[in-house]
Amino acid sequence: MKKLLMIGVSSIALFAAPAIAQNNLSNVDQVGAFSKATVTQNGSNAESDVDQNGNGTDATRQIEVAVTQSGDGAYSKINQSGNRQQAEVIQNGDSSSTINQAGNSSEAEVRQTGDGNTSQIDQNGNSNGVGNALNSSAAGVIQTGDDNSSTVDQDPSSFSQANVDQLGDGNSSFVQQQQNSGGGGNETKADVNQNGTGNIANVLQNTAVQNGKQDATVNQTGIANSSNITQSGALNDATTTQNGNDNVSVVNQSAIAPGATATVLQTGDENRSNIQQSGAATATVTQSGSDSYGIAPPNNDSFVTQTADGAEATVTQTGELNLSNVTQNSDATATVGQTGVYNRSTVNQTATAAGALATVSQTGSPSSGGPGVGQGDNLSTVTQSGASTASVTQLANVPTNGFPSNDSDVNQSGTGSFATVSQTGDGNVSDVEQSANDASVNVTQNGLGNTSDVTQTGFGGGSVGTFVNVTQTGTGNNALVEQDSSDPSPIANTGQRTTIVQNGTGNDSDVFQTGANSIAVNNQTGTGNNSVIDQNARTNRAEVDQIGNSNTSSITQNALGNNAFVDQLGTSGTSTIVQNGTSNVVNDQAQAPTDQGGAGVRQRVGSLRAASTITQDGRQGFAEVDQGGTDNTSFITQGSSGLNGQFFANITQIGDENTSTVNQGITDADNTNDTLTAVVDQTGDNNDSLINQSGDLNTANVLQAGNFNESTVTQGGSGNTASVFQYSDSNISTVTQSGTNNAATVTQGSALPLPN
Incomplete structure (x- = not known):
């Protein structure tokens, strides 16, 4: 039969006027019932090879093939073996298409326009599909342009669907799906859309079923974008959208991560996102910006690692050269937003941090403009090993003097603690460490070179809490607070409160509190003021208010019921109060002499x-x-x-x-x-x-x-x-x-x- 086909083509060529040498080749070999093959070659040097062997029963009784070739040098090979198979290939140009289907109820559709395009489809299983063949649809594998490459491997697989749309030149797509049962709404789907040049998409999906259904969507517009999605498990969902050039996205959802969801949106150039999920977690990464500094990629860089069910991470980066690293090993929530240049954020939520919440917002103003213009350089580190809450907000709004501009470190190992850090300016440093339960701290620093160090340890503050408020406005102010409650009694659980407010330049305030019901208030306004408060035991209170320059106050209180008050105005004023004893009673400077203590x-x-x-x-x-x-x-x-x-x-x-x-x-x-x-x-x-x-x-x-x-x-x-x-x-x-x-x-x- 093949020989007769060749003779027919030659005869047509002899009697045609004028004579055109098409040199097309078509091979059709069909064995079985209800087979159909239609090959139309309107061009030159085209080759079509169809080999069908199968039954086909209903909808309606098909094994069918339709091949349409035009242009010069098209190549199509279709091999179908099984029950109800369908295949359709439409080619215009020097492109190559190969379809292998062996199994039950698979269909494949390929449309190629241009030269050098290649499409490979392998399907073996039940109810697989690449497009919707023979229904005038524009689905399946669509290649428009030159040198595009598409591979769809669904062998073996069941209830898997794939669509690849490539517009441009040199794009590459690889889809592999291996779901071996399931059906209906639980089918596995992969959609790849590429518009541009040199984009690369790899989708690997594997399921051991248990309701199946894995969805992967890749949308690429631009030049040399790369997306890799690996899903192994059930009910996973991954979507990557890239608009720009040289963006890189990696999503990996392992076999022990059923129900994981990942969404990546990249706009601009040279952004990189890496998401690793081994639990039923949710990750959303949005990156926008272009590198105007001429530094080797990546531009904005995001890493998300999730190993626990219920973990949730949201990362938004706008600007240039920002880096975010989120690691979640428990049912915790992390939200990171970075705008500007060279901001760095690290969030680590350990296996014992179920219920923890971390929010980081870092901004440079202006946020772009290239070297010497765009601001940022903020650095934030949040480590949570308990169910606590941390919020960090940093704004660099003045020309920075190197990295980092503002620096925040929050370490929480207790339960029910709150830490809020807000820093504006340049060179501000905040360090918060909370190992106590129900502790809270609020640090706000505005200016240049301010430093705050807060440590809360012990049994914590109970219902009313151990808390610290530090507010520093100016330049070069330093605040050090250490709160430790080693006594688990109810009195100890309701004490220790510290408020430090420093306005000016070069003020230094230290507070050390150990015990119950301790209150220390430092308020310094001016330049070069120094206050040190050390309180131990129960019912202590100290308050220092220094207005002016170069004042010094040191208060040390031990034992019970001590009270101290210092108010200084001027230069070089010095006050030292030391109270030790066993029977002191709370007092202040306004009370009568008959009151005891103070x-x-x-x-x-x-x-x-x-x-x-x-x-x-x-x-x-x-x-x-x-x-x-x-x-x-x-x-x-x-x-x-x-x-x-x-x-x-x-x-x-x-x-x-x-x-x-x-x-x-x-x-x-x-x-x-x-x-x-x-x-x-x-x-x-x-x-x-x-x-x-x-x-x-x-x-x-x-x-x-x-x-x-x-x-x-x-x-x-x-x-x-x-x-x-x-x-x-x-x-x-x-x-x-x-x-x-x-x-x-x-x-x-x-x-x-x-x-x-």
């Missing part, structure tokens, strides 16, 4: 180099210092290790170069009847008062309202009382009492009205 220092009225040091040991002390002027100094020591009771000191100095020292009961043994009181009020210049009391029930009261006055009071014994009033200038008073029930009163000069 210390308050206020240095104001344009103070310059004012200094106050308060040390309280023992039981129930109260100290209050108020200084205004220049070069004031106050030193108070109460109780020490003698464990005296109810000591009280109150010093008020208004004027210049005043000095007051009060030292009470430092050598006396424990006596619960002790009531030591010292009150010093100095108004004027160069006043000096020294009070030293040891013993029981001592009281000293000194008031100096003139200039160059000096008073020294020393009392030892029980029940001593000394009162000194000096109203004129250059007076000196010295009172020394030893024994019991002594009293001394010294008055020098006439009483003068005191300033308000």
Whole structure:
């Protein structure tokens, strides 16, 4: 029969006028019922080879082939063996098509226009399809252009559908599907659409069935885009859309990842996305931008690794040279948005972080424009090994001085903790580490070169929480907060609160809290202020407010019920408060002397180099210092290790170069009847008062309202009382009492009205 076909072609050529040498070749070999073959060759040097062997029953009784060849050099080979097979090939140009079908109810459709195109379809199984043959559809494999390549391998497979549409030159598509059963709505589908030059798409789908259904869609527009999708399992879905040049997308869903979903959208040039899923997770990656820096690809780079069911990752990158890395090993959620240039984000959610939530937003302004214009360089790292929440927002809106601009590191290993970090400017650094449960931290930094370091450990804060608020605006401010609660008692679970606000330049604030119900508040405005607070045990409170420049405050509180307050205005003001003991009670500078515990220092009225040091040991002390002027100094020591009771000191100095020292009961043994009181009020210049009391029930009261006055009071014994009033200038008073029930009163000069 083949020989007769060749003779027929030659005869037609002999009698045609004018004579045209077509040199076409057609071979048809059919065995079985209901076979049909139609070959139409309208061109030159075409070759068609059809080999059918099968039954075909219904819809309607087909094994059918239709081949249409035009142009020059077309090649088609169709081999069908089985039941109801269908095949259709339409070629215009020097292209090649091969269809192999052996099995039940498969159909294939190929349309080629151009030269150098190749199509290979292999199908063996039940109800496979590439297009919709013999129905005038534009589906299956469609190649328009030159040198496009398509391979569809569905052998062996069942209920698999594939469509490939290539428009342009040099595009390559490889689809392999191996689903061995299933049916109806559970069929596996692959759609590849390529428009441009040199695009590459690889789709590999494999299922062990269990409801089957894997969907893969690849859309490529541009030049040299590459997409690789591997799905192994059931009910997986992957979609990749690439618009631009040299974009790369890799999606890998393994056999133990049934129900995984991946969506990739790339717009621009040289973007790269890599998604690895081995659980029923969801990943969405959107990348947009073109490289104007001339750096070797990738441009924007995204890595997503998911190993747990329920994990969800969303990555959006707009700009240039951004990098995002998301690793999820638990049922957690990560959202990353990066806009600008050279932003870096890493999110790691471990196997113990089920329920964790991480949100990262990094922006450069302007976000593009090439070298020297586009901003970014933000760096964020979030590590979660507990069900906590982290939110990081960073904006670089000034020319950056190298990478990184803003830097944030959040590490959460507790449960129910919250961390919110917001940084704007350049050179800001935030480090948050939370291992406590129900802890919270809020860090906001605006400016240049600010640093915040927060650590929360221990049993956590219970329902009302352990929390920290740090707000820094300016340049070169530093904040260090460490909160640790080692006591699991309910009191410990409701304590520790820290608020640090620094506005200015070069301010430094440190807070260390261990225990229950501790509150520390630092507020510094100006330049070069320094505050250190260290609180241990229960019911401690410290508050420092420094306004001006070069103020220094250090507060250390141990034991129970301590309270400290410092308010400084001026330059080089120094306040040191140390409270140690076992019976201190919460107090503040505004309460009456009968209240127990506490210390308050206020240095104001344009103070310059004012200094106050308060040390309280023992039981129930109260100290209050108020200084205004220049070069004031106050030193108070109460109780020490003698464990005296109810000591009280109150010093008020208004004027210049005043000095007051009060030292009470430092050598006396424990006596619960002790009531030591010292009150010093100095108004004027160069006043000096020294009070030293040891013993029981001592009281000293000194008031100096003139200039160059000096008073020294020393009392030892029980029940001593000394009162000194000096109203004129250059007076000196010295009172020394030893024994019991002594009293001394010294008055020098006439009483003068005191300033308000």
